[in-house]
Amino acid sequence: GAGVSQTPSNKVTEKGKYVELRCDPISGHTALYWYRQSLGQGPEFLIYFQGTGAADDSGLPNDRFFAVRPEGSVSTLKIQRTERGDSAVYLCASSLKGPSGGETDTQYFGPGTRLTVL
Amino acid sequence: DAKTTQPPSMDCAEGRAANLPCNHSTISGNEYVYWYRQIHSQGPQYIIHGLKNNETNEMASLIITEDRKSSTLILPHATLRDTAVYYCIVRVAQGYSTLTFGKGTMLLVSP
Numbered sequence: 001g002a003g004v005s006q007t008p009s010n011k012v013t014e015k016g017k018y019v020e021l022r023c024d025p026i027s028g029h030t031a032l033y034w035y036r037q038s039l040g041q042g043p044e045f046l047i048y049f050q051g052t053g054a055a056d057d058s059g060l061p062n063d064r065f066f067a068v069r070p071e072g073s074v075s076t077l078k079i080q081r082t083e084r085g086d087s088a089v090y091l092c093a094s095s096l097k098g099p100s101g102g103e104t105d106t107q108y109f110g111p112g113t114r115l116t117v118l
Numbered sequence: 119d120a121k122t123t124q125p126p127s128m129d130c131a132e133g134r135a136a137n138l139p140c141n142h143s144t145i146s147g148n149e150y151v152y153w154y155r156q157i158h159s160q161g162p163q164y165i166i167h168g169l170k171n172n173e174t175n176e177m178a179s180l181i182i183t184e185d186r187k188s189s190t191l192i193l194p195h196a197t198l199r200d201t202a203v204y205y206c207i208v209r210v211a212q213g214y215s216t217l218t219f220g221k222g223t224m225l226l227v228s229p
Contacts, residue, residue, distance in 0.1 A: 004161070033216070042205055042219030043162060056216070091161050103150050103169070103211035109161025 002026065004110035006092050012116045013082055021077040021113045025094030032075050033107060034067055035091040043091050049075060050098050082117045089114050122206045127224040130200075136193040138223050140206030143187040150211045151182060153191045155202040156222070162205065165191065169211075196227045 005024040013019050025032050031050055035043035045059040049069045057067075064082075069075040079086055093107040123141040130136040142151065152167040166173055166180045168189070173180045179192040193200055205222040209215040 035219075040221070042203075042221055043217075045216045045218070048216060059216075093161070099215050103167060106164045107162075107217060109163070111159070111161055 006110040023092030029094035031098035033093040136196040138191040157202040
C-alpha cells in the first residue's frame with residue numbers, strides 16, 4: 001500500500017522567503033507528526049496532530065513555523081521569513097492512533113523534504 | 119523519557135550477526151525500548167520494541183538485560199542493505215509520549 005509521501009523532495013529558497021512543505025499520510029491514520037533533521041543529528045520533534053487539531057506544538061522553534069491539517073489528512077508545514085538555519089530535512093510521519101494509542105502504535109515516516117535556504 | 123547512549127559507529131561483515139548495544143540506565147518501569155533505523159536519504163523505519171522480555175520479529179531480535187538498563191539489537195545475518203543509522207529510543211507506551219531520537223549508531227556492513 002501507499003506509504004507517507006512528502007512534496008517537494010527538495011526545496012531551495014532564498015533567505016526571507018516563505019515556503020510550504022506538504023505531507024500526505026497513510027490513509028486512515030489519525031495522527032500526523034512533523035520532525036526536523038539537521039545534518040548528523042537524529043530527527044527532532046516539531047508538532048503532532050490528532051485529527052485536525054495540533055495536539056502538541058511544543059517542538060516548533062519559533063512563531064515563523066506553523067502547520068495545518070484542515071481536513072484531518074494532508075498537512076502543510078509553513079515557514080515564514082526563512083533563515084539559513086532552517087536548512088534541514090523535514091520529515092513527516094503518521095500513525096494509526098497516536099502517541100496515546102499504546103505500545104504498538106508505530107510511526108511510519110515519509111522520505112522527507114530537503115530544505116536549503118541560501 | 120529516559121535518555122539513551124549508543125556508540126557512534128560500528129562495522130560488520132556481510133553475513134555475520136550485527137549486535138548493536140544501547141545503554142538506558144535511567145529507564146522507568148513503564149518505559150519501552152524501541153529501535154528505528156534510517157537508511158541514507160530515507161525516513162526512519164520501525165524495527166522492533168520491547169518492555170522486559172526478549173523479542174524477535176522478521177527483521178531483528180531485541181535482548182533486554184534483566185535490570186533493563188541496557189539492550190542489544192541483533193541483526194542475525196547482516197546484508198549490505200542493513201547499512202544505516204540505528205536509533206534506540208525509550209518512551210512510555212501508555213499516555214502521551216513522542217519519539218526522542220539521539221544521534222544513533224551508524225552501522226556499516228561491508229562485503
